[in-house]
Structures are given as structure tokens and as C-alpha cells.
Amino acid sequence: MNRVRELVKLCSDWIKGGLSGQELIEELEEECGKLGLSEEFARRLLGLMLDEEERLRGGRPAPSGLKLREFASKVQELQRMGERVMRLELGEPDFSAPPSVVEAACKALREGYSKYGPATGIKELRQAVASKLSERFGLDLKPENVVITAGGTFAVYGSIEAVTKPGDEVVVIEPAWPLYAHQARWLGRRVLTIRTRFEEDWDPVEMLQEKVSKLTKLIILNYPNNPTGKILDRGSLKAILELAEDAGAWVLGDEVYMDFCYKDGFASVLELPAERKIMVNSFSKTWGMTGFRVGYIVSDPEVAMKVARAQNTAMTCIPEFVQRAALAALSDEESARRNIELIGERLKILYEELSRSKLIEVKPPEGAMYVFPRIKVDGFDSWRFAWTLLEKKRVSIAPGACFGEDYNSYLRISAVLDGEPLREACRRIREAIEEYS
Amino acid sequence: MNRVRELVKLCSDWIKGGLSGQELIEELEEECGKLGLSEEFARRLLGLMLDEEERLRGGRPAPSGLKLREFASKVQELQRMGERVMRLELGEPDFSAPPSVVEAACKALREGYSKYGPATGIKELRQAVASKLSERFGLDLKPENVVITAGGTFAVYGSIEAVTKPGDEVVVIEPAWPLYAHQARWLGRRVLTIRTRFEEDWDPVEMLQEKVSKLTKLIILNYPNNPTGKILDRGSLKAILELAEDAGAWVLGDEVYMDFCYKDGFASVLELPAERKIMVNSFSKTWGMTGFRVGYIVSDPEVAMKVARAQNTAMTCIPEFVQRAALAALSDEESARRNIELIGERLKILYEELSRSKLIEVKPPEGAMYVFPRIKVDGFDSWRFAWTLLEKKRVSIAPGACFGEDYNSYLRISAVLDGEPLREACRRIREAIEEYS
Numbered sequence: 001m002n003r004v005r006e007l008v009k010l011c012s013d014w015i016k017g018g019l020s021g022q023e024l025i026e027e028l029e030e031e032c033g034k035l036g037l038s039e040e041f042a043r044r045l046l047g048l049m050l051d052e053e054e055r056l057r058g059g060r061p062a063p064s065g066l067k068l069r070e071f072a073s074k075v076q077e078l079q080r081m082g083e084r085v086m087r088l089e090l091g092e093p094d095f096s097a098p099p100s101v102v103e104a105a106c107k108a109l110r111e112g113y114s115k116y117g118p119a120t121g122i123k124e125l126r127q128a129v130a131s132k133l134s135e136r137f138g139l140d141l142k143p144e145n146v147v148i149t150a151g152g153t154f155a156v157y158g159s160i161e162a163v164t165k166p167g168d169e170v171v172v173i174e175p176a177w178p179l180y181a182h183q184a185r186w187l188g189r190r191v192l193t194i195r196t197r198f199e200e201d202w203d204p205v206e207m208l209q210e211k212v213s214k215l216t217k218l219i220i221l222n223y224p225n226n227p228t229g230k231i232l233d234r235g236s237l238k239a240i241l242e243l244a245e246d247a248g249a250w251v252l253g254d255e256v257y258m259d260f261c262y263k264d265g266f267a268s269v270l271e272l273p274a275e276r277k278i279m280v281n282s283f284s285k286t287w288g289m290t291g292f293r294v295g296y297i298v299s300d301p302e303v304a305m306k307v308a309r310a311q312n313t314a315m316t317c318i319p320e321f322v323q324r325a326a327l328a329a330l331s332d333e334e335s336a337r338r339n340i341e342l343i344g345e346r347l348k349i350l351y352e353e354l355s356r357s358k359l360i361e362v363k364p365p366e367g368a369m370y371v372f373p374r375i376k377v378d379g380f381d382s383w384r385f386a387w388t389l390l391e392k393k394r395v396s397i398a399p400g401a402c403f404g405e406d407y408n409s410y411l412r413i414s415a416v417l418d419g420e421p422l423r424e425a426c427r428r429i430r431e432a433i434e435e436y437s
Numbered sequence: 438m439n440r441v442r443e444l445v446k447l448c449s450d451w452i453k454g455g456l457s458g459q460e461l462i463e464e465l466e467e468e469c470g471k472l473g474l475s476e477e478f479a480r481r482l483l484g485l486m487l488d489e490e491e492r493l494r495g496g497r498p499a500p501s502g503l504k505l506r507e508f509a510s511k512v513q514e515l516q517r518m519g520e521r522v523m524r525l526e527l528g529e530p531d532f533s534a535p536p537s538v539v540e541a542a543c544k545a546l547r548e549g550y551s552k553y554g555p556a557t558g559i560k561e562l563r564q565a566v567a568s569k570l571s572e573r574f575g576l577d578l579k580p581e582n583v584v585i586t587a588g589g590t591f592a593v594y595g596s597i598e599a600v601t602k603p604g605d606e607v608v609v610i611e612p613a614w615p616l617y618a619h620q621a622r623w624l625g626r627r628v629l630t631i632r633t634r635f636e637e638d639w640d641p642v643e644m645l646q647e648k649v650s651k652l653t654k655l656i657i658l659n660y661p662n663n664p665t666g667k668i669l670d671r672g673s674l675k676a677i678l679e680l681a682e683d684a685g686a687w688v689l690g691d692e693v694y695m696d697f698c699y700k701d702g703f704a705s706v707l708e709l710p711a712e713r714k715i716m717v718n719s720f721s722k723t724w725g726m727t728g729f730r731v732g733y734i735v736s737d738p739e740v741a742m743k744v745a746r747a748q749n750t751a752m753t754c755i756p757e758f759v760q761r762a763a764l765a766a767l768s769d770e771e772s773a774r775r776n777i778e779l780i781g782e783r784l785k786i787l788y789e790e791l792s793r794s795k796l797i798e799v800k801p802p803e804g805a806m807y808v809f810p811r812i813k814v815d816g817f818d819s820w821r822f823a824w825t826l827l828e829k830k831r832v833s834i835a836p837g838a839c840f841g842e843d844y845n846s847y848l849r850i851s852a853v854l855d856g857e858p859l860r861e862a863c864r865r866i867r868e869a870i871e872e873y874s
Contacts (some may be wrong), residue, residue: 004461007447008468010440015474024441033446037452041489046486052478096549106543112533112730150587150752157751166603166625186750188625291551291756313623313817314594314751315587319728319759
């Protein structure tokens with residue numbers, strides 16, 4: 001009876017007194033070690049207290065990614081009611097999977113490739129991915145390095161599960177795809193946010209050097225970046241990998257926009273030396289296969305097995321006919337090239353059209369499928385603007401606030417319309433910004 | 438410094454002194470409440486200490502389901518080497534998806550149903566599931582009650598996430614599909630195991646009445662049962678639902694074998710009154726669609742939204758063309774009926790053939806796709822037998838040990854071969870048992 005009270009009192013004093021993670025974890029681990037308790041116990045105990053501290057401070061807002069999904073549903077509703085909306089808010093190409101891919105899926109379905117399969121994905125596709133990347137980056141990857149996943153989404157989710165534990169610190173660099181932080185928190189990990197700045201060309205290196213510590217277990221990188229389009233140069237990537245090695249942390253390179261580079265200098269995490277790295281990729285963007293839900297991770301065989309186990313636990317496996325479609329995609333380089341060129345041309349149009357307004361600051365696009373301009377209007381609220389733009393101009397964009405608290409004066413605009421409609425959408429965006437007050 | 442030591446000491450004393458969950462959780466919650474800490478904190482703290490206690494006691498063995506998967510891989514390897522193996526070890530029908538389903542998938546693919554979609558699943562399929570179940574059970578279900586999931590596997594995984602938190606107690610009734618306990622532990626929940634007995638006709642009610650407590654947050658039921666084939670009668674189900682209501686616990690009815698009933702008396706959790714219930718189902722078994730990875734949950738709209746959010750977090754959504762195939766399956770009652778009859782005939786053969794041996798005790802099959810006979814040989818080891826049977830007789834079955842520690846004298850044999858080969862496989866099993874020593 002007394003012991004319970006005593007324990008709770010100690011926890012409460014601690015939580016309310018404010019916790020400083022780094023020193024604490026070492027102390028906790030040491031004391032736990034002395035009494036034969038595990039490091040994991042120490043880490044989870046600290047994570048638990050840090051979570052409770054956050055809850056007491058007022059908790060976390062609902063993930064902004066979910067708000068974007070609601071917004072997109074609203075747009076769809078308008079469309080169903082017969083309204084014409086120029087949609088630029090989603091990270092989904094307007095082009096569909098090429099016929100080669102569709103027909104490969106149908107062929108596989110008819111040939112009965114619809115039984116349970118390995119949670120790792122089928123060997124042929126793992127081999128094809130390994131070969132393709134080995135050729136591109138001069139490596140010697142094996143099928144054992146590759147796991148085929150339910151899209152890039154599960155690739156990230158499974159990787160977080162594979163290399164971190166509840167209570168561990170995951171670093172997310174903002175502005176960021178909202179799902180990284182959401183997934184990490186969902187899995188009971190703690191998120192350390194790095195907030196890069198427009199003025200510093202979205203460079204994360206210095207901030208990472210300041211903030212990454214021995215508590216850090218995973219750093220999530222995403223270049224070419226969603227939403228900024230930034231490509232991280234090889235030197236910066238190298239610096240980050242070294243920093244991570246020193247801290248004993250893993251680096252996850254989400255490289256789903258790897259093919260969409262419109263400036264030299266992209267380097268994959270696979271190319272640079274580091275012990276602890278995972279590359280994430282997807283078939284969604286390059287081949288317009290978003291709804292197929294197929295992507296992959298590349299890492300050492302041990303991590304690959306852990307990701308496969310996570311996938312096995314959550315969904316047994318993914319459909320083999322989908323994987324056979326992905327196999328066809330890998331050899332359809334013509335479609336990939338066409339899609340990449342198309343996005344490149346549109347990014348140029350977006351840059352050109354948005355640059356015409358004095359109220360819009362936009363950087364020359366480097367990669368991915370987006371521009372992320374800053375709006376130079378005092379007190380600009382990206383959500384309010386998005387709703388007004390939708391109502392008055394029938395154009396939908398993603399508010400900058402979706403990608404982090406600091407980005408409320410930004411908009412993410414996707415290069416997913418053809419040239420003329422895209423120019424028209426930009427005209428309306430410019431108008432709406434001029435009318436905004 | 439002192440405080441850390443003091444806290445760790447208290448935890449350590451507690452963990453090593455043995456914990457009795459039920460009284461502790463109430464005390465912990467009360468003390469936490471007094472100091473303004475949340476119930477969740479109390480529960481997670483207790484869960485953490487119980488986990489550490491288990492680890493100190495020697496930890497948990499690797500999930501036996503994974504061993505079965507390795508065994509199945511070995512069988513496949515033999516097959517690739519040209520050996521003929523009669524495979525009865527998997528929970529996968531030998532029949533494939535009917536042409537109606539395959540062609541619906543191809544049509545949807547060609548029509549471009551391969552974009553991002555709602556994490557809940559498409560409205561048409563949710564509506565169709567709601568209508569079909571409403572008609573069958575005399576209910577008034579809406580699409581909002583239904584979420585389409587990545588197979589029955591994610592249906593269970595997402596449901597555990599939806600209605601429990603880390604540290605919560607989940608009740609699993611053995612013999613059981615190994616993934617229930619594995620998923621619950623994977624998600625940081627604690628598993629309370631109920632071990633039903635052959636002699637008591639696998640009846641769980643009394644044991645549940647003894648063991649379910651205020652700590653219990655979820656009871657997982659699976660009738661018709663994998664592996665025993667048992668159908669729980671309506672009265673027993675009602676008793677369990679009432680018991681759960683009293684304890685404030687949820688009941689998950691995994692009813693993926695719902696269509697495979699060869700005895701009257703099956704009742705769905707949907708049919709009986711209870712506040713907290715989730716029904717899980719799948720297209721895998723009834724239509725031979727294992728590799729499509731499509732199933733669903735039915736619950737109240739709030740739980741449905743939580744399952745959808747879990748799915749969104751892990752994989753964004755599942756392919757729409759797969760869902761359109763499932764829609765076609767729902768209206769292909771002819772194929773379903775044929776498959777159900779086929780399995781029924783084979784279960785009869787299994788029963789008849791296995792009953793011929795005095796060393797095999799087998800119950801008349803009630804449902805699902807399995808028999809789960811007891812082998813009356815002293816010191817019988819189901820794993821050793823499985824390997825010997827594979828090596829000497831080229832027949833593969835699932836060892837009873839996969840379904841719980843207490844079932845090492847049992848075998849699970851799946852009704853997934855046609856009549857004559859199935860009789861031959863049974864002959865070999867009988868022989869192998871007679872030769873076993």
C-alpha cells in the first residue's frame with residue numbers, strides 16, 4: 001500500500017519537476033543495470049514519464065496530416081456535387097499505372113498468383129530491386145537486403161518498429177510529411193523535431209549537429225523532399241551519416257522521390273558508408289501506382305528480417321499479383337522517364353507562374369513533385385487561405401501548416417495538372433493571395 | 438541522483454517480489470488520480486513492470502507460428518526439388534479465387550481503380566458487407582459500422598490497437614491461431630491464456646468466468662475454431678458476452694470460418710446484445726482469396742474509425758481493385774456454396790479415415806477447415822512427429838504445439854486436398870503414428 005503511494009509520488013515529482021532526457025537515461029540505465037533490470041525497462045520507464053509530462057503540458061494536437069485528409073474529402077464531395085476543382089493538394093500523380101503494369105497484374109491474377117506468400121515479398125521482385133539499385137549505385141545488393149512492403153508507408157512504419165523501441169527518440173526534420181511523426185508517436189516513440197528554415201535553404205545539418213544525442217535512435221531523412229523539393233547534397237548527407245554513426249543512431253532515407261531529380265547532386269543513403277541505414281522507396285510516384293500499395297526497404301539482412309516480421313504480424317503478406325505488377329514496372333523504364341519529364345516540366349511552370357507575384361517567394365524546384373512557396377502577407381494563415389481558395393477559386397492546395405507548426409506562411413502545391421490548367425490554377429492562386437487579408 | 442536510485446529500487450523490489458495485477462492496478466490508478474496523473478500512466482507503468490517480471494523469469498519463447506512458417510518453407514523447398522508432398526499444414530484452401538473475382542479485379546485495374554482511397558475502404562464494399570450481414574442476422578448495419586482491412590490479420594491487429602492500450606490485458610483461448618498472442622505482445626499488451634481441454638469439448642466458459650477480471654480489456658474468440666473446428670453454441674457465447682460486459686471488456690469475434698459450419702448452433706457476436714464487440718471476417722477462406730489480403734471488421738462507428746486510423750497509419754489504404762474483387766465475391770454465392778460443400782465433404786473423410794486408428798482420438802468436425810485429433814502415444818511430440826512424417830511419408834501437417842504449450846499430443850490437419858489424395862494422406866499419417874516411438 002505504502003509502496004504504491006511512494007512509487008507514484010516519486011514519478012509524479014519527477015514528471016512535474018521537468019525531465020532532462022539525456023542525463024536521465026544514462027543514470028536510469030546505470031541504476032537499472034546494478035539491480036539486474038534491463039536497458040529496455042529504463043528506456044520505457046523514461047519514455048512513459050516523458051509522455052505523461054507532455055500530456056500534462058496540454059498534450060499534442062491532432063496530426064495535421066489527418067486534417068489534410070479531411071480537406072481532401074471535402075474537395076471530393078464538391079466534385080461529386082458537380083463542381084470543377086483544380087486539385088493540387090495531394091501527393092498523388094495524376095497519371096495512372098502504365099498498361100504494362102496493369103496487364104502484368106491481370107496476367108498474374110489469371111495465373112493464380114493470389115495465394116499466401118512470404119512476408120518478405122517474392123524473391124523475383126527482391127532480386128530485381130537489388131539488381132537495379134546495385135547497377136545504379138555500383139553496389140552488390142542481394143535479395144536478402146530487400147523487403148517488399150505495403151507501400152512506402154509500411155516501409156517507414158516497419159522500419160521504425162525494426163530499429164527503435166517504445167520510448168526511443170526519433171528525429172524528424174520539418175517541414176515534413178506528417179506521417180513520420182504520427183507513426184513514431186503511434187508506436188510509442190518520442191519525436192524530436194528539427195525545424196529547417198527557408199532562409200537557410202532548408203539545410204538540416206547544423207541543427208542536427210546541435211540536437212542529435214545519445215538518446216537519438218533514428219533520424220528520418222526525405223530527399224528529394226516533400227514538401228520543399230530540396231535535394232540534399234552528398235556532402236551534407238555524409239555529414240549526417242557520420243553524426244548518426246557517432247550517436248549510435250540509425251538513418252532512414254525515404255527516397256520515394258529519388259527518380260524526380262531536376263538538379264544534380266542527389267545521393268542515396270545506400271551510396272555512402274554507414275553501419276546503420278535503411279533506404280525506403282515506393283513504386284507509387286515513378287509509375288503512378290499509388291493505389292497498388294507497393295514499396296520496399298533496403299538495409300542489412302537483419303533489419304530486413306525485422307521489417308518482414310513486422311509486416312507478417314500486421315498483415316501476413318502483400319498480394320503477389322501486386323508484386324508481379326511492380327516487377328513489370330521495374331522494366332518499364334520508358335513510362336518512368338516520361339512521367340519524370342512530365343513532372344519536371346510542370347515544376348518549371350509552377351516556378352515561373354508563382355514567381356510573377358511579389359507576394360510569393362518560391363525557390364527554383366530541385367526535385368520531388370512540389371513547390372513550397374512562402375507567402376509574404378502579414379499574419380498569413382495557410383489553412384484559412386486553403387479554404388478561401390477552394391471556396392472562391394475552386395483550387396485546392398495543401399496548407400504549409402500541415403508540414404509543421406512553423407510553416408503557416410507556406411503552401412505546398414503539387415505538380416499534378418497539365419500545363420494550361422496548371423497555369424490557370426497559378427493565376428487563381430496569385431489572385432487569391434492578392435485578395436487575401 | 439538519489440531520486441533515480443530510489444525509483445529504480447522501488448520498481449526492482451516490486452518486480453522481484455512478484456506482482457498481483459488486479460489489486461495493484463486499482464491502487465495504482467487511485468494514487469495516480471490523487472496526484473493528477475492519468476489512468477493510462479498507471480496502466481502502462483504496471484504493464485511495464487509485469488513485462489520486466491516476465492523477462493526476468495526467463496522471457497517468452499519465439500512465437501510457435503513462426504516455426505510453422507519455417508516448416509512450410511522447408512516443405513516448399515522439397516517441392517521445388519521435385520519431391521511430391523501432400524500438404525495439409527496450412528490454413529489455406531487449395532481452391533483459388535473464382536473467375537468472377539479475378540475478372541472483377543482485372544476490370545477494376547483496367548478502369549484505373551488504382552489511386553489512393555479512404556483508409557476505411559470504399560463505400561460500396563462497406564455498404565455491401567453491411568447489407569449482407571444485416572440480412573443474414575436481421576440487423577440494421579450501416580457502412581459506418583464496417584472497415585475493410587488488409588485481410589483478417591490486420592482486422593485483428595487494428596482492433597487490438599483500437600480498443601486496448603499498451604499494458605492492457607488481452608485474453609486468448611488456446612488452442613489458438615498463434616498470431617493473436619503474438620500480435621497482442623507485439624503491441625505491448627499482456628496476454629492472459631485460457632487453456633481449453635479436449636475432455637471438456639474445448640469449452641472456454643467456465644475458465645473465462647474464473648480468469649476474466651477488471652484488468653481484462655479484450656477477449657478474443659474464434660468460432661468456428663482454428664484449430665479445433667469447434668462451434669460455440671449461442672448460450673455459451675451469450676454467457677461470455679455478459680461476462681465481458683460485467684468486466685468492462687471488449688469481445689472480438691474472429692468469424693472468418695463463419696460460412697464453414699457443419700453443425701447447427703453457430704451465433705455471431707453481432708447477433709447478441711453487448712456494448713463492446715467487434716466482428717472480424719475475411720474473404721480469404723470462403724472464396725479462396727488468401728493472397729488478395731482483404732477482410733473487414735464490424736463494430737460501432739467509433740471503433741471502426743479507430744481501426745481505419747490504425748490502417749491509415751500503417752499502410753495508408755488497401756488497393757481499390759482488390760476491394761472491387763471482394764465486392765464481386767460477395768455476389769458470387771454459387772462459388773462460396775461450392776467451396777463450403779467441398780470442405781465439408783473432406784472433413785467427413787478426415788474424420789472417417791483418422792477414426793480407423795486406435796491411436797487417434799478425433800471429434801466429429803463441427804466447422805472451419807480442420808480436424809485437431811489427439812494422438813494416444815505416450816510422450817508424443819508433435820514437432821518431432823511432423824518432421825518424421827514429412828521425411829518418411831511426404832505428408833505435412835501442423836504440430837499441435839503451434840497452438841499452445843498444452844497441445845503437444847495433437848495435430849492440426851487441414852481439409853485442403855481432394856478425396857482420394859486425402860485418404861492416402863490419412864493412411865500415411867496412421868502408419869506414421871503406428872511407427873512412431
